[in-house]
Amino acid sequence: MDFLTLIQVLDSTMRMATPLLLACLAGLFSERAGIFDIGLEGKMLMAAFFSAAVAAATGNVWLGLLSGVASSLVLSGLHGLASITFRGNQLISGVALNFLASGLTVLIAESWFRQGGRTPSLLTDGRFNGIELPFAIGPADAAAADRPLNELIKEAGPIQQLYSELISGHSILVYVALLFVPLTWWVLFRTRFGLRLRAVGENPAAVDTAGVSVQGLRFAAVGICGLLCGIAGAYLATGLQAGFVREMTSGRGYIALAALIFAKWRPWHALGACLLFGLLQAIALRFQSIQFGGFTIPVQVMDALPYILTVVILAGFVGKAIPPRAGGQPYVKER
Amino acid sequence: MEKMPKWADVVLIPVISLLLAALISAIVILLIGESPIEALDLMVEGALGSTNGWGYTLYYATNFLFTGLAVAVAAHAGLFNIGGEGQAMLGGLGLAIVCLYIPFPHWSIALLVAGLGAGLFGAAWAAIPAYLQAKRGSHIVITTIMFNFIAAAVLNYMLVNTLKPKGSMEPATGRFPESAQLPSLHDILAPIGIEFSKSSPANVTLFVGIAACVVVWGLIWHTPLGHEIRALGKSERGAVYAGISPVRTVMITMLISGALCGLMATNNVMGEAERLVLNATEGAGFIGIAVALMGRNHPFGVFLAAILFGFLYQGGAELALWTNIPSELIVVIQALVILFTGALDNMVRMPIEKIFLALRKENA
Numbered sequence: 001m002d003f004l005t006l007i008q009v010l011d012s013t014m015r016m017a018t019p020l021l022l023a024c025l026a027g028l029f030s031e032r033a034g035i036f037d038i039g040l041e042g043k044m045l046m047a048a049f050f051s052a053a054v055a056a057a058t059g060n061v062w063l064g065l066l067s068g069v070a071s072s073l074v075l076s077g078l079h080g081l082a083s084i085t086f087r088g089n090q091l092i093s094g095v096a097l098n099f100l101a102s103g104l105t106v107l108i109a110e111s112w113f114r115q116g117g118r119t120p121s122l123l124t125d126g127r128f129n130g131i132e133l134p135f136a137i138g139p140a141d142a143a144a145a146d147r148p149l150n151e152l153i154k155e156a157g158p159i160q161q162l163y164s165e166l167i168s169g170h171s172i173l174v175y176v177a178l179l180f181v182p183l184t185w186w187v188l189f190r191t192r193f194g195l196r197l198r199a200v201g202e203n204p205a206a207v208d209t210a211g212v213s214v215q216g217l218r219f220a221a222v223g224i225c226g227l228l229c230g231i232a233g234a235y236l237a238t239g240l241q242a243g244f245v246r247e248m249t250s251g252r253g254y255i256a257l258a259a260l261i262f263a264k265w266r267p268w269h270a271l272g273a274c275l276l277f278g279l280l281q282a283i284a285l286r287f288q289s290i291q292f293g294g295f296t297i298p299v300q301v302m303d304a305l306p307y308i309l310t311v312v313i314l315a316g317f318v319g320k321a322i323p324p325r326a327g328g329q330p331y332v333k334e335r
Numbered sequence: 336m337e338k339m340p341k342w343a344d345v346v347l348i349p350v351i352s353l354l355l356a357a358l359i360s361a362i363v364i365l366l367i368g369e370s371p372i373e374a375l376d377l378m379v380e381g382a383l384g385s386t387n388g389w390g391y392t393l394y395y396a397t398n399f400l401f402t403g404l405a406v407a408v409a410a411h412a413g414l415f416n417i418g419g420e421g422q423a424m425l426g427g428l429g430l431a432i433v434c435l436y437i438p439f440p441h442w443s444i445a446l447l448v449a450g451l452g453a454g455l456f457g458a459a460w461a462a463i464p465a466y467l468q469a470k471r472g473s474h475i476v477i478t479t480i481m482f483n484f485i486a487a488a489v490l491n492y493m494l495v496n497t498l499k500p501k502g503s504m505e506p507a508t509g510r511f512p513e514s515a516q517l518p519s520l521h522d523i524l525a526p527i528g529i530e531f532s533k534s535s536p537a538n539v540t541l542f543v544g545i546a547a548c549v550v551v552w553g554l555i556w557h558t559p560l561g562h563e564i565r566a567l568g569k570s571e572r573g574a575v576y577a578g579i580s581p582v583r584t585v586m587i588t589m590l591i592s593g594a595l596c597g598l599m600a601t602n603n604v605m606g607e608a609e610r611l612v613l614n615a616t617e618g619a620g621f622i623g624i625a626v627a628l629m630g631r632n633h634p635f636g637v638f639l640a641a642i643l644f645g646f647l648y649q650g651g652a653e654l655a656l657w658t659n660i661p662s663e664l665i666v667v668i669q670a671l672v673i674l675f676t677g678a679l680d681n682m683v684r685m686p687i688e689k690i691f692l693a694l695r696k697e698n699a
Contacts, residue, residue: 078674092673096671097674102666111659257477307484314481
């Protein structure tokens with residue numbers, strides 16, 4: 001494997017890791033506040049559909065992003081209603097929302113576009129296109145030199161390759177996702193809101209005693225979760241790919257959940273875990289099977305690796321993953 | 336004192352939840368631009384109007400019987416087995432290996448041994464999450480979700496690399512031998528003079544499923560083990576105080592639950608497809624959740640709910656065939672049923688409890 005191939009795999013890693021990272025941070029907010037959310041998958045799927053559908057209908061990707069986030073927030077609201085207001089089972093609510101998204105997206109897509117449960121392919125304006133950072137070799141240079149882009153990059157020096165291929169040329173949502181990591185850390189660990197949010201996931205009674213609304217905080221957390229899932233879904237349909245196809249999240253919500261446990265509910269570790277799982281996906285995407293010193297690793301092992309790693313972590317063989325203490329329990333105010 | 340009579344809890348609340356789900360589905364159908372009444376007509380006609388329709392309805396119902404019972408058994412111990420899909424996949428794998436490599440003289444012996452293989456594989460797949468939950472405290476919901484994905488990868492690998500016949504491109508096993516093919520409802524009912532559709536997939540495993548209902552009912556309410564399972568589900572501390580070992584009970588419950596999911600393979604793999612294909616389970620493991628919630632974790636309730644969902648699946652397929660309503664409508668209905676009977680249970684329950692309390696006050 002030469003240097004350029006490595007860079008390309010890492011570049012693909014960034015793209016694959018972005019939806020995982022956004023969904024993982026979404027789950028982080030929710031679970032830190034004590035609301036389990038296995039409905040990340042459904043929210044992403046819903047947002048992916050609505051962002052692609054509105055972008056296709058209006059030709060404006062920002063409107064698409066907005067409606068994607070809005071649709072994800074609606075599901076978040078339902079989850080909040082079920083698990084906070086009516087103190088229902090959070091896991092069952094998550095399962096229900098996943099199915100709701102999986103069914104509704106195809107149903108609406110079919111009656112709106114009649115293309116077999118997908119949206120029309122998005123053209124340039126309907127997508128988040130790559131942003132070219134200054135001094136990077138991009139499509140504009142290729143057009144000016146009248147040669148294919150990959151030839152230009154192949155001829156460039158290693159640092160320029162690294163810069164042009166790996167760092168530059170991603171859509172804005174990739175950079176936004178990366179910015180959300182320090183932002184999440186700052187909000188959770190350096191603000192009063194963050195302290196209260198973490199407290200409500202560990203000991204809601206204490207927060208209640210202090211005169212802060214447990215329900216309000218939890219709804220805020222679930223709302224942030226919806227926002228981030230919405231961006232993740234919009235990136236899937238309008239950044240990573242050009243349009244919505246049925247079940248396009250293909251388990252990413254669950255991988256994000258796995259990454260969250262892997263990271264033990266910490267923002268910077270979440271970045272690491274998502275990059276690792278993104279790398280696995282990128283490798284599985286590029287190589288059908290991997291030779292490992294005369295031994296072939298089948299592609300199915302690569303597919304299953306994130307899940308296997310998570311089970312190993314959960315089993316406590318590599319340090320113990322301890323979730324927020326009040327996670328999954330509805331808060332009943334004593335009277 | 337109970338807030339409301341038992342019949343309200345067992346019958347009224349599920350029925351109201353179901354009506355709510357149906358109402359929202361009707362609105363969805365209206366928004367698509369079709370008539371909900373005509374749609375219901377078509378579904379009833381397609382699923383219950385002919386023996387062929389009944390055959391499909393009962394075939395789906397048999398799948399859901401097994402997975403619904405599996406979720407219900409786990410729920411009695413306070414465990415949420417969301418891994419039915421993976422356990423059913425592995426059950427299919429175990430069944431396929433038995434059917435392909437052991438020659439059987441008669442289908443009844445084949446069903447017995449293949450069912451054993453399917454149950455063993457399903458139970459084995461549930462055993463690891465169960466052990467991790469019981470011994471190491473890893474949350475069973477997360478581990479069983481992970482095991483669904485791992486099961487898909489295992490099945491994919493086995494079909495592509497080992498079980499696929501030589502020269503075939505499709506990731507599926509070859510057809511099972513003649514002696515391992517189960518009699519359909521047509522074959523069973525013909526001797527007693529009942530005409531039943533020849534082409535429908537309902538088969539003898541329907542009776543296995545019904546037997547499983549009876550066995551589970553006996554197990555949960557009339558054996559010491561069932562008592563231990565329910566005690567653990569009500570209160571772990573109470574169970575420990577009563578000398579019940581949580582580790583042992585969790586393990587046994589999940590083994591039973593996994594085996595029930597595995598047994599589903601006798602219907603969909605052995606009875607219908609007569610070979611193992613990649614997506615053989617078709618989400619039945621997840622429908623088990625809706626079925627168990629709807630059936631209030633009681634085998635008889637599960638039986639009724641399984642038939643209801645069998646009707647929805649067959650009716651939904653008919654809808655997709657004759658109207659512009661895609662079969663995904665059923666996924667939406669399933670989601671709404673899970674939402675209303677499971678997560679939003681209190682939303683339905685609280686007003687009804689209030690009504691009953693008010694009625695009681697008037698009487699007093």
